[in-house]
Amino acid sequence: MTAAPGWVYLTGGGPGDPDLLTVRAQRLISTADAVFHDDLVPQPILQLCRLDAAVISVGKRCGKKSTTQEQINQALISAARAGKSVVRLKSGDPMLYGRATEELAALERERIPCEVIPGVSALFAAAASMRVALTDRLSASRLIVLTGHRAAGERTMPLWEGAFPQDATIAIYMPGSDYSCLQESLLDSGLSRDTPCLIVSCAGTERQQSVHTTVTALHCQIPLPPPTILLLGRTCEPDAGNGVTAMPDTEKISAITS
Amino acid sequence: MTAAPGWVYLTGGGPGDPDLLTVRAQRLISTADAVFHDDLVPQPILQLCRLDAAVISVGKRCGKKSTTQEQINQALISAARAGKSVVRLKSGDPMLYGRATEELAALERERIPCEVIPGVSALFAAAASMRVALTDRLSASRLIVLTGHRAAGERTMPLWEGAFPQDATIAIYMPGSDYSCLQESLLDSGLSRDTPCLIVSCAGTERQQSVHTTVTALHCQIPLPPPTILLLGRTCEPDAGNGVTAMPDTEKISAITS
8 A cells, every 4th residue: 555645654664774664664655755754764765765755854863953843743734734645754663762642643633644654663673683582481571661861851860760670671772872871870770780781783774783791891881873772681691592592491391290 | 685595584574464574574485485483473474475385383372382492493493404495484573572582592503594584563563553652752761561471481470570660651462361460460560540551452463453441440351352462551541642742842841941
Protein backbone atom coordinates (compact mmCIF):
# COMPACT_ATOMS: atom_id res chain seq x y z
CA MET A 1 0.00 0.00 0.00
CA THR A 2 1.45 3.32 -1.08
CA ALA A 3 1.19 6.64 0.79
CA ALA A 4 -2.35 8.07 0.53
CA PRO A 5 -3.18 11.75 -0.13
CA GLY A 6 -4.06 13.73 2.98
CA TRP A 7 -2.53 11.17 5.35
CA VAL A 8 0.45 11.57 7.67
CA TYR A 9 2.60 8.50 8.32
CA LEU A 10 4.67 8.76 11.49
CA THR A 11 7.34 6.38 10.32
CA GLY A 12 10.22 4.60 12.04
CA GLY A 13 13.35 5.05 9.95
CA GLY A 14 15.28 2.38 11.85
CA PRO A 15 18.95 2.68 12.83
CA GLY A 16 20.12 4.14 9.50
CA ASP A 17 20.79 1.21 7.17
CA PRO A 18 18.12 1.23 4.40
CA ASP A 19 18.06 -2.59 4.67
CA LEU A 20 16.81 -2.26 8.24
CA LEU A 21 13.77 -0.22 7.26
CA THR A 22 10.54 -2.17 7.41
CA VAL A 23 9.06 -3.11 4.06
CA ARG A 24 6.15 -0.78 4.82
CA ALA A 25 8.42 2.17 5.71
CA GLN A 26 10.44 1.67 2.53
CA ARG A 27 7.27 1.72 0.44
CA LEU A 28 5.86 4.81 2.15
CA ILE A 29 9.13 6.75 1.88
CA SER A 30 9.43 5.94 -1.81
CA THR A 31 5.86 7.00 -2.66
CA ALA A 32 5.17 10.03 -0.41
CA ASP A 33 4.69 13.54 -1.80
CA ALA A 34 6.46 15.07 1.20
CA VAL A 35 8.98 13.67 3.68
CA PHE A 36 9.76 15.60 6.88
CA HIS A 37 12.80 14.03 8.51
CA ASP A 38 14.99 14.26 11.62
CA ASP A 39 18.69 15.06 11.40
CA LEU A 40 19.67 11.50 12.23
CA VAL A 41 18.04 10.01 9.11
CA PRO A 42 20.98 9.49 6.71
CA GLN A 43 21.27 10.11 2.97
CA PRO A 44 20.98 6.47 1.83
CA ILE A 45 17.45 6.44 3.26
CA LEU A 46 16.52 9.89 1.94
CA GLN A 47 17.67 8.78 -1.52
CA LEU A 48 14.68 6.41 -1.56
CA CYS A 49 12.35 9.43 -1.82
CA ARG A 50 10.70 10.22 -5.15
CA LEU A 51 12.77 12.68 -7.23
CA ASP A 52 9.86 15.13 -7.20
CA ALA A 53 9.06 14.71 -3.49
CA ALA A 54 9.51 17.59 -1.06
CA VAL A 55 12.23 16.35 1.34
CA ILE A 56 12.45 18.66 4.34
CA SER A 57 14.81 18.47 7.33
CA VAL A 58 13.06 19.40 10.56
CA GLY A 59 15.92 18.32 12.81
CA LYS A 60 16.33 19.69 16.29
CA ARG A 61 20.01 19.44 16.97
CA CYS A 62 21.18 19.38 20.58
CA GLY A 63 20.78 22.88 21.90
CA LYS A 64 20.12 24.50 18.52
CA LYS A 65 16.37 24.58 17.92
CA SER A 66 16.29 25.06 14.18
CA THR A 67 12.63 24.02 13.99
CA THR A 68 10.27 24.13 16.97
CA GLN A 69 7.82 21.33 17.67
CA GLU A 70 4.95 23.71 16.95
CA GLN A 71 6.44 24.53 13.54
CA ILE A 72 6.78 20.84 12.73
CA ASN A 73 3.17 20.17 13.74
CA GLN A 74 1.95 23.03 11.55
CA ALA A 75 4.02 21.92 8.57
CA LEU A 76 2.58 18.38 8.77
CA ILE A 77 -0.96 19.68 9.07
CA SER A 78 -0.57 22.13 6.16
CA ALA A 79 0.90 19.49 3.85
CA ALA A 80 -1.85 16.99 4.65
CA ARG A 81 -4.55 19.65 4.24
CA ALA A 82 -3.09 20.48 0.82
CA GLY A 83 -3.82 16.87 -0.13
CA LYS A 84 -0.26 15.63 -0.02
CA SER A 85 0.77 12.18 1.23
CA VAL A 86 3.14 12.94 4.09
CA VAL A 87 5.82 10.82 5.75
CA ARG A 88 7.15 12.09 9.08
CA LEU A 89 10.39 10.15 9.26
CA LYS A 90 12.08 9.60 12.62
CA SER A 91 15.19 7.60 13.33
CA GLY A 92 14.65 4.32 15.16
CA ASP A 93 11.10 3.70 16.36
CA PRO A 94 8.73 6.68 16.59
CA MET A 95 7.37 5.61 19.99
CA LEU A 96 10.73 5.33 21.80
CA TYR A 97 12.32 8.74 22.45
CA GLY A 98 10.62 10.02 19.30
CA ARG A 99 8.44 12.76 20.82
CA ALA A 100 5.49 11.21 19.02
CA THR A 101 2.90 12.34 21.60
CA GLU A 102 2.98 15.99 20.56
CA GLU A 103 2.74 15.34 16.83
CA LEU A 104 0.01 12.71 17.13
CA ALA A 105 -2.07 14.93 19.40
CA ALA A 106 -1.74 17.89 17.04
CA LEU A 107 -2.80 15.75 14.06
CA GLU A 108 -5.70 14.23 15.99
CA ARG A 109 -6.89 17.66 17.13
CA GLU A 110 -7.05 18.73 13.50
CA ARG A 111 -8.62 15.42 12.45
CA ILE A 112 -5.81 14.62 10.03
CA PRO A 113 -5.79 10.85 9.35
CA CYS A 114 -2.51 9.38 10.50
CA GLU A 115 -0.80 6.06 11.09
CA VAL A 116 2.28 5.06 13.08
CA ILE A 117 4.73 2.62 11.48
CA PRO A 118 7.07 0.98 13.97
CA GLY A 119 10.79 0.70 13.32
CA VAL A 120 13.93 -0.99 14.59
CA SER A 121 15.27 1.15 17.44
CA ALA A 122 19.04 1.65 17.58
CA LEU A 123 19.20 -0.53 20.69
CA PHE A 124 18.18 -3.60 18.71
CA ALA A 125 20.66 -2.82 15.94
CA ALA A 126 23.39 -2.51 18.57
CA ALA A 127 22.39 -5.79 20.20
CA ALA A 128 22.24 -7.63 16.87
CA SER A 129 25.55 -6.39 15.53
CA MET A 130 27.35 -6.95 18.84
CA ARG A 131 25.62 -10.30 19.42
CA VAL A 132 24.45 -9.18 22.83
CA ALA A 133 21.16 -10.79 23.88
CA LEU A 134 19.19 -8.12 25.73
CA THR A 135 17.45 -10.78 27.78
CA ASP A 136 18.85 -14.15 28.70
CA ARG A 137 17.19 -17.12 30.34
CA LEU A 138 19.87 -17.32 33.01
CA SER A 139 21.18 -13.81 33.56
CA ALA A 140 18.70 -11.10 32.47
CA SER A 141 14.93 -11.51 32.48
CA ARG A 142 14.38 -7.73 32.24
CA LEU A 143 15.40 -4.85 30.02
CA ILE A 144 15.49 -1.29 31.37
CA VAL A 145 15.68 1.54 28.84
CA LEU A 146 16.70 4.98 30.09
CA THR A 147 17.96 8.22 28.71
CA GLY A 148 21.02 10.07 29.90
CA HIS A 149 19.31 13.28 28.77
CA ARG A 150 17.68 13.94 32.10
CA ALA A 151 15.49 16.97 31.52
CA ALA A 152 11.72 16.47 31.56
CA GLY A 153 10.08 19.80 30.99
CA GLU A 154 11.66 22.14 33.50
CA ARG A 155 12.88 19.39 35.83
CA THR A 156 16.17 17.53 35.94
CA MET A 157 15.59 13.85 36.65
CA PRO A 158 17.89 11.47 38.50
CA LEU A 159 19.16 8.60 36.30
CA TRP A 160 17.37 6.08 38.57
CA GLU A 161 15.88 6.18 42.05
CA GLY A 162 17.28 3.60 44.48
CA ALA A 163 19.12 0.53 43.27
CA PHE A 164 18.88 -1.06 39.83
CA PRO A 165 17.33 -4.52 40.01
CA GLN A 166 19.50 -7.57 39.58
CA ASP A 167 18.81 -9.74 36.57
CA ALA A 168 18.44 -6.86 34.10
CA THR A 169 20.14 -5.43 31.04
CA ILE A 170 20.25 -1.64 31.18
CA ALA A 171 20.28 0.42 27.98
CA ILE A 172 21.01 4.14 28.12
CA TYR A 173 20.13 6.27 25.11
CA MET A 174 21.88 9.64 24.78
CA PRO A 175 24.36 8.94 27.57
CA GLY A 176 26.19 12.19 26.82
CA SER A 177 29.96 12.57 26.85
CA ASP A 178 30.52 13.07 30.58
CA TYR A 179 31.30 9.46 31.43
CA SER A 180 32.62 10.39 34.91
CA CYS A 181 29.28 11.85 35.89
CA LEU A 182 27.48 8.86 34.39
CA GLN A 183 29.77 6.45 36.25
CA GLU A 184 28.91 8.22 39.50
CA SER A 185 25.17 7.91 38.83
CA LEU A 186 25.55 4.22 37.99
CA LEU A 187 27.52 3.51 41.16
CA ASP A 188 24.97 5.51 43.21
CA SER A 189 22.29 3.25 41.72
CA GLY A 190 23.99 0.19 43.16
CA LEU A 191 25.67 -1.24 40.08
CA SER A 192 28.81 -3.13 41.02
CA ARG A 193 32.09 -1.76 39.76
CA ASP A 194 32.79 -4.82 37.60
CA THR A 195 29.45 -4.61 35.74
CA PRO A 196 30.24 -5.12 32.05
CA CYS A 197 29.57 -2.08 29.90
CA LEU A 198 29.35 -1.82 26.13
CA ILE A 199 29.35 1.54 24.32
CA VAL A 200 28.04 1.48 20.74
CA SER A 201 28.30 4.54 18.51
CA CYS A 202 26.20 4.92 15.32
CA ALA A 203 24.66 1.47 15.80
CA GLY A 204 23.46 -0.21 12.62
CA THR A 205 25.30 2.14 10.29
CA GLU A 206 28.57 1.90 8.37
CA ARG A 207 30.16 4.20 10.94
CA GLN A 208 29.42 1.89 13.89
CA GLN A 209 32.16 1.77 16.55
CA SER A 210 32.04 0.05 19.90
CA VAL A 211 34.05 -0.56 23.02
CA HIS A 212 33.73 -3.04 25.87
CA THR A 213 34.53 -1.67 29.30
CA THR A 214 33.26 -1.86 32.89
CA VAL A 215 31.60 0.64 35.19
CA THR A 216 34.88 1.06 37.07
CA ALA A 217 36.82 1.96 33.89
CA LEU A 218 34.05 4.02 32.28
CA HIS A 219 35.51 7.41 33.26
CA CYS A 220 38.78 6.60 31.44
CA GLN A 221 37.00 5.95 28.18
CA ILE A 222 37.29 8.55 25.39
CA PRO A 223 33.70 9.32 24.35
CA LEU A 224 32.67 7.80 21.01
CA PRO A 225 30.89 10.00 18.43
CA PRO A 226 27.14 10.46 19.04
CA PRO A 227 24.60 9.04 18.74
CA THR A 228 25.73 6.39 21.20
CA ILE A 229 23.99 3.76 23.31
CA LEU A 230 25.44 2.38 26.49
CA LEU A 231 24.56 -1.18 27.48
CA LEU A 232 25.18 -2.55 30.96
CA GLY A 233 24.79 -5.94 32.57
CA ARG A 234 26.02 -9.51 32.55
CA THR A 235 24.76 -10.02 29.00
CA CYS A 236 27.40 -7.48 27.86
CA GLU A 237 30.40 -9.61 28.81
CA PRO A 238 32.57 -9.86 25.68
CA ASP A 239 32.13 -13.66 25.82
CA ALA A 240 28.68 -13.79 27.46
CA GLY A 241 27.32 -16.24 24.92
CA ASN A 242 30.01 -18.82 25.42
CA GLY A 243 30.07 -18.33 29.16
CA VAL A 244 26.36 -18.86 29.59
CA THR A 245 26.04 -21.92 27.42
CA ALA A 246 29.03 -23.50 29.10
CA MET A 247 26.79 -23.71 32.15
CA PRO A 248 24.71 -26.87 32.63
CA ASP A 249 21.69 -27.06 30.34
CA THR A 250 18.67 -26.97 32.66
CA GLU A 251 16.58 -28.85 30.10
CA LYS A 252 19.05 -31.71 30.22
CA ILE A 253 19.11 -31.59 34.02
CA SER A 254 15.30 -31.76 34.12
CA ALA A 255 15.40 -34.74 31.78
CA ILE A 256 17.91 -36.55 33.97
CA THR A 257 16.18 -35.84 37.27
CA SER A 258 12.57 -36.37 36.11
CA MET B 1 22.45 -9.30 -0.38
CA THR B 2 20.91 -12.76 -0.57
CA ALA B 3 21.45 -15.61 1.92
CA ALA B 4 24.96 -17.10 1.54
CA PRO B 5 25.76 -20.83 1.58
CA GLY B 6 27.04 -22.13 4.91
CA TRP B 7 25.75 -19.12 6.85
CA VAL B 8 23.11 -19.00 9.55
CA TYR B 9 21.00 -15.81 9.80
CA LEU B 10 19.33 -15.40 13.17
CA THR B 11 16.50 -13.27 11.85
CA GLY B 12 13.80 -11.16 13.50
CA GLY B 13 10.46 -11.99 11.93
CA GLY B 14 8.75 -8.96 13.47
CA PRO B 15 5.24 -8.98 14.91
CA GLY B 16 3.68 -11.11 12.14
CA ASP B 17 2.70 -8.73 9.34
CA PRO B 18 5.02 -9.35 6.33
CA ASP B 19 5.07 -5.56 5.77
CA LEU B 20 6.74 -5.15 9.17
CA LEU B 21 9.67 -7.40 8.27
CA THR B 22 12.87 -5.50 7.61
CA VAL B 23 13.92 -5.31 3.99
CA ARG B 24 16.91 -7.47 4.88
CA ALA B 25 14.82 -10.12 6.63
CA GLN B 26 12.43 -10.28 3.69
CA ARG B 27 15.32 -10.80 1.28
CA LEU B 28 16.96 -13.48 3.43
CA ILE B 29 13.70 -15.39 3.97
CA SER B 30 12.95 -15.36 0.25
CA THR B 31 16.39 -16.62 -0.78
CA ALA B 32 17.40 -19.11 1.95
CA ASP B 33 17.77 -22.85 1.28
CA ALA B 34 16.40 -23.69 4.73
CA VAL B 35 14.18 -21.76 7.15
CA PHE B 36 13.81 -22.97 10.74
CA HIS B 37 10.97 -21.06 12.38
CA ASP B 38 9.17 -20.62 15.69
CA ASP B 39 5.47 -21.40 16.11
CA LEU B 40 4.56 -17.73 16.28
CA VAL B 41 5.79 -16.96 12.76
CA PRO B 42 2.58 -16.91 10.66
CA GLN B 43 1.86 -18.32 7.19
CA PRO B 44 1.95 -14.98 5.30
CA ILE B 45 5.63 -14.70 6.25
CA LEU B 46 6.44 -18.37 5.57
CA GLN B 47 4.88 -17.99 2.12
CA LEU B 48 7.79 -15.71 1.23
CA CYS B 49 10.13 -18.74 1.33
CA ARG B 50 11.36 -20.23 -1.93
CA LEU B 51 9.08 -23.02 -3.16
CA ASP B 52 12.00 -25.47 -2.99
CA ALA B 53 13.24 -24.29 0.43
CA ALA B 54 13.12 -26.59 3.43
CA VAL B 55 10.71 -24.85 5.84
CA ILE B 56 10.89 -26.47 9.26
CA SER B 57 8.90 -25.62 12.40
CA VAL B 58 11.03 -25.89 15.52
CA GLY B 59 8.45 -24.34 17.84
CA LYS B 60 8.51 -24.95 21.55
CA ARG B 61 4.90 -24.51 22.61
CA CYS B 62 4.21 -23.65 26.22
CA GLY B 63 4.84 -26.78 28.23
CA LYS B 64 5.11 -29.12 25.22
CA LYS B 65 8.74 -29.39 24.18
CA SER B 66 8.33 -30.61 20.61
CA THR B 67 11.91 -29.67 19.77
CA THR B 68 14.64 -29.20 22.38
CA GLN B 69 17.11 -26.33 22.18
CA GLU B 70 19.90 -28.84 21.62
CA GLN B 71 18.03 -30.36 18.67
CA ILE B 72 17.53 -26.89 17.15
CA ASN B 73 21.23 -26.08 17.57
CA GLN B 74 22.22 -29.34 15.90
CA ALA B 75 19.79 -28.85 13.02
CA LEU B 76 21.20 -25.37 12.29
CA ILE B 77 24.78 -26.64 12.45
CA SER B 78 24.06 -29.63 10.17
CA ALA B 79 22.28 -27.53 7.56
CA ALA B 80 25.07 -24.93 7.49
CA ARG B 81 27.75 -27.66 7.32
CA ALA B 82 25.91 -29.15 4.34
CA GLY B 83 26.46 -25.81 2.57
CA LYS B 84 22.92 -24.55 2.85
CA SER B 85 22.00 -20.93 3.47
CA VAL B 86 20.02 -21.05 6.70
CA VAL B 87 17.53 -18.59 8.18
CA ARG B 88 16.64 -19.14 11.83
CA LEU B 89 13.41 -17.15 11.99
CA LYS B 90 12.12 -15.89 15.33
CA SER B 91 9.09 -13.75 15.96
CA GLY B 92 9.80 -10.15 16.98
CA ASP B 93 13.47 -9.34 17.60
CA PRO B 94 15.88 -12.24 18.18
CA MET B 95 17.63 -10.50 21.09
CA LEU B 96 14.51 -9.80 23.21
CA TYR B 97 13.04 -12.97 24.72
CA GLY B 98 14.38 -14.89 21.73
CA ARG B 99 16.73 -17.31 23.51
CA ALA B 100 19.42 -16.22 21.10
CA THR B 101 22.30 -16.79 23.51
CA GLU B 102 22.17 -20.58 23.29
CA GLU B 103 21.96 -20.73 19.49
CA LEU B 104 24.66 -18.12 18.92
CA ALA B 105 27.02 -19.83 21.32
CA ALA B 106 26.46 -23.23 19.70
CA LEU B 107 27.13 -21.78 16.24
CA GLU B 108 30.22 -19.91 17.45
CA ARG B 109 31.60 -23.05 19.12
CA GLU B 110 31.33 -24.86 15.79
CA ARG B 111 32.72 -21.86 13.90
CA ILE B 112 29.62 -21.53 11.70
CA PRO B 113 29.47 -18.00 10.26
CA CYS B 114 26.34 -16.28 11.48
CA GLU B 115 24.67 -12.91 11.55
CA VAL B 116 21.85 -11.48 13.64
CA ILE B 117 19.19 -9.39 11.87
CA PRO B 118 17.14 -7.21 14.23
CA GLY B 119 13.37 -7.06 13.98
CA VAL B 120 10.39 -5.09 15.26
CA SER B 121 9.42 -6.58 18.60
CA ALA B 122 5.70 -7.00 19.30
CA LEU B 123 5.88 -4.21 21.89
CA PHE B 124 6.63 -1.62 19.20
CA ALA B 125 3.83 -2.93 16.96
CA ALA B 126 1.45 -2.66 19.92
CA ALA B 127 2.60 0.88 20.70
CA ALA B 128 2.32 1.99 17.05
CA SER B 129 -1.12 0.55 16.40
CA MET B 130 -2.51 1.79 19.74
CA ARG B 131 -0.74 5.18 19.39
CA VAL B 132 0.84 4.77 22.80
CA ALA B 133 4.19 6.52 23.08
CA LEU B 134 6.43 4.28 25.19
CA THR B 135 8.34 7.30 26.42
CA ASP B 136 7.02 10.79 26.76
CA ARG B 137 8.82 14.03 27.54
CA LEU B 138 6.48 14.82 30.42
CA SER B 139 5.29 11.49 31.84
CA ALA B 140 7.66 8.61 31.04
CA SER B 141 11.39 8.96 30.53
CA ARG B 142 11.98 5.19 31.01
CA LEU B 143 10.75 1.93 29.58
CA ILE B 144 10.86 -1.25 31.66
CA VAL B 145 10.41 -4.54 29.82
CA LEU B 146 9.59 -7.63 31.87
CA THR B 147 8.22 -11.10 31.36
CA GLY B 148 5.34 -12.60 33.31
CA HIS B 149 6.94 -15.99 32.66
CA ARG B 150 8.95 -15.97 35.82
CA ALA B 151 11.09 -19.09 35.62
CA ALA B 152 14.82 -18.66 35.08
CA GLY B 153 16.42 -22.08 35.03
CA GLU B 154 15.19 -23.82 38.15
CA ARG B 155 14.25 -20.59 39.98
CA THR B 156 10.97 -18.70 40.11
CA MET B 157 11.58 -14.96 39.99
CA PRO B 158 9.48 -12.19 41.55
CA LEU B 159 7.95 -9.85 38.96
CA TRP B 160 9.95 -6.93 40.42
CA GLU B 161 11.88 -6.31 43.64
CA GLY B 162 10.74 -3.26 45.61
CA ALA B 163 8.73 -0.49 44.01
CA PHE B 164 8.53 0.33 40.31
CA PRO B 165 10.03 3.76 39.58
CA GLN B 166 7.76 6.66 38.77
CA ASP B 167 8.08 8.14 35.33
CA ALA B 168 8.17 4.80 33.47
CA THR B 169 6.14 2.79 31.01
CA ILE B 170 6.10 -0.90 31.97
CA ALA B 171 5.71 -3.58 29.30
CA ILE B 172 5.05 -7.18 30.32
CA TYR B 173 5.61 -9.91 27.72
CA MET B 174 3.86 -13.24 28.33
CA PRO B 175 1.73 -11.93 31.20
CA GLY B 176 -0.13 -15.26 31.35
CA SER B 177 -3.87 -15.58 31.93
CA ASP B 178 -3.97 -15.27 35.73
CA TYR B 179 -4.69 -11.55 35.88
CA SER B 180 -5.60 -11.71 39.60
CA CYS B 181 -2.14 -12.98 40.47
CA LEU B 182 -0.55 -10.40 38.16
CA GLN B 183 -2.62 -7.62 39.73
CA GLU B 184 -1.37 -8.69 43.16
CA SER B 185 2.27 -8.56 41.99
CA LEU B 186 1.74 -5.13 40.45
CA LEU B 187 0.17 -3.72 43.62
CA ASP B 188 2.95 -5.30 45.70
CA SER B 189 5.41 -3.43 43.48
CA GLY B 190 3.86 -0.13 44.44
CA LEU B 191 1.80 0.66 41.35
CA SER B 192 -1.22 2.75 42.23
CA ARG B 193 -4.64 1.16 41.69
CA ASP B 194 -5.63 3.69 39.04
CA THR B 195 -2.53 3.08 36.89
CA PRO B 196 -3.77 2.82 33.28
CA CYS B 197 -3.30 -0.61 31.76
CA LEU B 198 -3.53 -1.68 28.13
CA ILE B 199 -3.71 -5.33 27.08
CA VAL B 200 -2.84 -6.05 23.44
CA SER B 201 -3.33 -9.50 21.94
CA CYS B 202 -1.63 -10.58 18.68
CA ALA B 203 -0.07 -7.11 18.23
CA GLY B 204 0.71 -6.16 14.66
CA THR B 205 -1.36 -8.94 13.11
CA GLU B 206 -4.87 -9.06 11.58
CA ARG B 207 -6.09 -10.75 14.74
CA GLN B 208 -5.05 -7.88 17.06
CA GLN B 209 -7.44 -7.17 19.93
CA SER B 210 -6.94 -4.78 22.80
CA VAL B 211 -8.58 -3.50 25.94
CA HIS B 212 -7.92 -0.48 28.14
CA THR B 213 -8.30 -1.10 31.87
CA THR B 214 -6.61 -0.16 35.16
CA VAL B 215 -4.65 -2.14 37.72
CA THR B 216 -7.66 -2.12 40.03
CA ALA B 217 -9.97 -3.65 37.36
CA LEU B 218 -7.39 -6.04 35.89
CA HIS B 219 -8.67 -9.12 37.74
CA CYS B 220 -12.18 -8.65 36.20
CA GLN B 221 -10.78 -8.74 32.67
CA ILE B 222 -11.37 -11.89 30.57
CA PRO B 223 -7.91 -12.88 29.27
CA LEU B 224 -7.32 -12.11 25.58
CA PRO B 225 -5.85 -14.83 23.33
CA PRO B 226 -2.04 -15.19 23.57
CA PRO B 227 0.44 -13.90 22.66
CA THR B 228 -0.43 -10.80 24.64
CA ILE B 229 1.52 -7.80 25.91
CA LEU B 230 0.44 -5.75 28.88
CA LEU B 231 1.40 -2.07 29.01
CA LEU B 232 1.18 0.01 32.18
CA GLY B 233 1.70 3.67 32.97
CA ARG B 234 0.41 7.16 32.35
CA THR B 235 1.23 6.90 28.64
CA CYS B 236 -1.48 4.19 28.38
CA GLU B 237 -4.40 6.49 29.19
CA PRO B 238 -6.94 6.10 26.36
CA ASP B 239 -6.50 9.84 25.64
CA ALA B 240 -2.90 10.25 26.83
CA GLY B 241 -1.88 12.07 23.65
CA ASN B 242 -4.47 14.82 23.89
CA GLY B 243 -4.14 15.09 27.67
CA VAL B 244 -0.39 15.56 27.62
CA THR B 245 -0.25 18.12 24.84
CA ALA B 246 -3.03 20.10 26.46
CA MET B 247 -0.43 20.87 29.12
CA PRO B 248 1.69 24.01 28.65
CA ASP B 249 4.39 23.67 26.01
CA THR B 250 7.71 24.05 27.85
CA GLU B 251 9.43 25.29 24.70
CA LYS B 252 6.96 28.14 24.51
CA ILE B 253 7.40 28.87 28.21
CA SER B 254 11.19 29.02 27.82
CA ALA B 255 10.75 31.42 24.89
CA ILE B 256 8.47 33.66 26.90
CA THR B 257 10.57 33.70 30.06
CA SER B 258 13.98 33.99 28.36
